[in-house]
Ligand code: HEM
C-alpha cells in the first residue's frame with residue numbers, strides 16, 4: 001500500500017485522500033485531426049494555442065534588450081561556477097536592493113544621532129558630519145562610507161531589477177501595480193539620496209541648492225522667496241528650520257519607501273524579502289571594506305560667498321548636475337518628468353495582446369487547494385463549498401489578478417483549471433497527439449522537449465533540431481507531471497524539460513514547482529511508476545537552450561547532480577560582488593568642475609517694500625500714532641486697498657545694463673513685498689556696480705554706485721538691509 005504522502009502545498013483544510021483525485025487525460029480528442037496536422041506540419045506551430053506569441057506589443061524590443069543582458073549574465077554565470085542560480089547577483093537584484101536599503105536605514109540611524117547632536121543649521125552641519133569621520137576605531141568612517149555606498153548600490157540593484165522585470169515581460173497586466181510602485185520607489189530613493197547629500201552642507205550641497213533654486217524658478221512665486229534665504233552666508237543664519245525639514249524629509253522618505261514597498265509586493269504570494277544569508281554577510285563585509293579603503297568624504301564646506309570649485313559627485317544620485325546647471329531648467333526637468341511618466345506608463349502603453357486568463361470548472365473542482373497554493377499571484381482563493389458536493393472547499397479565480405502564467409493548470413489533477421485560450425483537457429490531449437504525430441513523422445521515438453515562452457522567444461525550440469519535438473508552454477510550471485509521463489506512454493523516447501535558472505523564472509515559481517512535482521516532493525506528484533524513467537530537467541538561461549539540451553541524456557531526474565555549495569563558490573561569488581562594488585565606488589567620485597576659474601558672480605536677492613500707492617496725504621509713524629484709533633484703522637485699510645508701488649530695478653556693471661525689470665508686489669491687493677532675484681556672471685577684477693531703484697513711481701534713484709573687486713570664484717551679493725533700510729553690495 002502507498003504511504004500517505006506528505007504533500008507540502010495543501011492548505012490545512014484540505015484532505016489529500018478525499019480531495020485529490022487522479023488526473024484523467026482522456027486519450028481521445030475531437031480535435032485529433034487538427035493537432036495531427038499541426039504536429040506533422042511543424043510549420044503550423046502558429047496554430048498551436050500556447051506557442052510563443054512574438055507579436056505581443058513591444059516584445060521584439062524586449063527580446064532584443066534581453067539578448068544583450070543574457071550575454072553579460074552568461075559571462076557572470078561562468079565566473080561564479082556551478083551554483084550560478086544562487087550566486088549570480090543578477091538573479092537576486094530585488095532582494096539585494098531590500099537588504100541594501102535596510103543597511104542604509106541602520107547606518108542612517110547612527111549618522112542621525114551624531115548629526116543632530118550639535119544642533120541644526122548651516123553653521124554646524126558640515127562640522128557634525130566631519131566629526132563622524134573621526135569616531136572611535138573607524139566606526140564613524142565605516143558607517144558613513146557604508147551608508148553612502150549602500151545607497152548607491154541600492155540604486156544600481158534597483159535599476160537592474162527594473163530592467164530585468166521589463167525585458168522578462170513582467171510589467172503589464174495585473175503586474176502594473178508592482179511596476180507603478182517600483183517607479184515610485186525609484187523616485188523616493190532618488191529624493192532620499194539628494195536630501196542626504198544636501199544635509200552635509202559642503203560645496204556639493206551648495207550645488208544641489210543651486211539646482212533646486214533653478215528648478216523652483218520655473219515657478220518664480222515659489223522659487224524667488226526660497227532663493228532669498230540663501231543669498232549670503234548671513235542670510236542662512238535662520239535656516240535651522242530648513243535643515244530640520246530637510247532631515248525630517250530624509251528620514252520620512254524611508255517610511256514612504258516602506259509604504260510603496262508594501263504595495264509593490266501586495267499582489268505576490270510568498271514575495272521574497274531578504275536575500276540568502278551569504279549575500280547579507282558578504283555585502284556587509286564588502287561595504288565596510290569599501291568604506292575603509294575609500295572613505296566617503298565631504299567636499300569643502302559650503303560658502304555662499306564663493307562658487308563651488310573642483311569637486312567630485314556621485315552620478316547615481318547627482319547625475320543631473322552637469323546638465324541642469326547649463327540647460328534651461330524648464331526644459332531639463334520637463335524632459336526628465338516626461339521620461340519618467342512614459343516609463344511609469346509602460347503597462348498601459350504596451351498593453352500586449354491579452355492572453356488567456358484562468359477559468360475554473362467548478363463542477364470538476366474537488367477543493368484540493370493545490371492551485372490556490374501554487375499560484376504566485378494570489379489569483380485563486382479557496383471558499384467554503386455550498387453546492388452540495390462532498391468537498392469542503394471550492395476554488396474561486398480572480399482573473400484581474402491573473403498573469404496567465406499557467407502554473408495552476410499544472411496543479412490540478414482533475415483538469416478543472418484552464419486558461420481561456422484552451423480548456424485543460426484539450427491542451428493536454430493536444431500535447432499527446434503532437435507527440436504521436438512527431439513519432440509517426442520521424443518513424444522512430446523522438447525526444448520531447450518542453451520549454452517555456454521565454455526560451456522560445458530566444459529561438460530555443462526552433463534550434464532544437466534532430467529527432468526532437470519541442471513544445472512550448474507558457475511556463476514549465478504549467479506542466480502537470482501526468483503530461484510528462486503520458487508523453488512517454490505516447491511513445492516519446494525521453495522527455496527533456498528546459499526551464500529558467502532557479503531564481504530567474506519569469507513566472508516566479510514555475511521552475512521550482514515543476515522540479516518538486518517531478519521529484520515527488522510537491523503535489524501533484526509524478527506517478528511512482530515513472531520514478532527513474534527517462535525524464536530530464538535542465539535549468540538554463542534562454543540563450544543557453546542548445547547546451548542545456550546536450551546536458552540531458554540519461555541523467556537521473558530531476559536534475560543533474562551538482563557539487564554541494566561551499567566556500568570556493570562563495571569566494572567566487574564574493575569576488576564578483578567586490579568587483580561590482582569597486583566599480584561603483586570608483587564612479588561615486590566623478591571629478592567635476594561646475595564653474596570655470598574665470599568666472600565670478602554678482603547675485604541680486606532683494607525683498608523690498610515699495611511705497612504705498614495711497615494718494616491721500618502720507619503720514620509718518622508719529623503722525624499716525626497721534627490719530628484716534630478708528631481713523632488709524634481707516635487710514636491703514638485705505639493703504640492696504642490701494643497696495644504698493646512696484647519695485648523697478650536697473651543694474652549696471654561697468655556701465656552696461658544687465659537688468660532692468662519691474663517686480664510687482666505680492667498679495668491680493670499688492671500690499672506685500674516685491675521679490676527680486678537674479679544672477680550675473682562677471683569676469684574677475686574691479687567692476688563698477690550701479691543699482692538704480694524706483695519703488696515710489698517717481699523715477700530711478702541710484703541706490704548703489706561703487707567699484708567692487710571680484711576675485712575669481714567670488715560671489716558678491718546685492719541685498720536689502722531691513723535694519724538700515726538700504727540696499728547693500730556685500
Ligand atoms: C526600492 C526598490 C525596489 C525593491 C527593494 C524591489 C524589490 C522587489 C522584490 C523583493 C520583489 C519580489 C520578487 C519576487 O518575489 O519574485 C519585486 C517584484 C517586482 N518588482 Fe521590484 N523592487 C524595487 C523597485 C522596482 C522598480 C524600480 C521596478 C520597475 C519599475 C520594479 C518592478 C517589479 C515588478 C514588476 C515586480 C513583480 C515581478 C513579477 O510579478 O513577477 N521594482 N520587487
Ligand code: SF4
Nearest residue numbers: 365366368369371412
Ligand atoms: S481547481 Fe484547484 S482546488 Fe479545484 S481541484 Fe483543481 S487544483 Fe484542486
Ligand code: SF4
Nearest residue numbers: 375402403405406408
Ligand atoms: S495562470 Fe493560474 S497560477 Fe498563474 S496567475 Fe493566473 S491563476 Fe495564478
